[in-house]
Amino acid sequence: xxxxxxxxxxxxxxxxxxxxxxxxxxxxxxxxxxxxxxxxxxxxxxxxxxxxxxxxxxxxxxxxxxxxxxxxxxxxxxxxxxxxxxxxxxxxxxxxxxxxxxxxxxxxxxxxxxxxxxxxxxxxxxxxxxxxxxxxxxxxxxxxxxxxxxx
Numbered sequence: 733x734x735x736x737x738x739x740x741x742x743x744x745x746x747x748x749x750x751x752x753x754x755x756x757x758x759x760x761x762x763x764x765x766x767x768x769x770x771x772x773x774x775x776x777x778x779x780x781x782x783x784x785x786x787x788x789x790x791x792x793x794x795x796x797x798x799x800x801x802x803x804x805x806x807x808x809x810x811x812x813x814x815x816x817x818x819x820x821x822x823x824x825x826x827x828x829x830x831x832x833x834x835x836x837x838x839x840x841x842x843x844x845x846x847x848x849x850x851x852x853x854x855x856x857x858x859x860x861x862x863x864x865x866x867x868x869x870x871x872x873x874x875x876x877x878x879x880x881x882x883x
Contacts, residue, residue: 757783818882825879832875836868 760777761767773780846861
């Protein structure tokens, strides 16, 4: 287990060095079956193989990837997350309920024109007052249902 870990570390170090120095890397297997990696083929190895290291991305490719990632993040922020969209929908629905409740309270305020004066000297509220209040109560109910639907 320890030798596998050391081999892995040595491969990593040799890979980094070879990328920096552009030297070939050789994988060899000795007579006892141990695998080693080096920058020169060792003498007496049973099997030697030159490993081709693929070059890393160019500076232009790295910059293009960074630009693509930046655009993706910006697009995601423009669209907003589903949770954010739901939060905004809840806020808008809550505001509509508050607006409807405020309008209802204003509609309930009795104005002088809401009274019908009777011939005998009395007065009572006109049907238009009750219709107005009923209309705004329905608006509050509709806005409340819309809020519950969003939640």
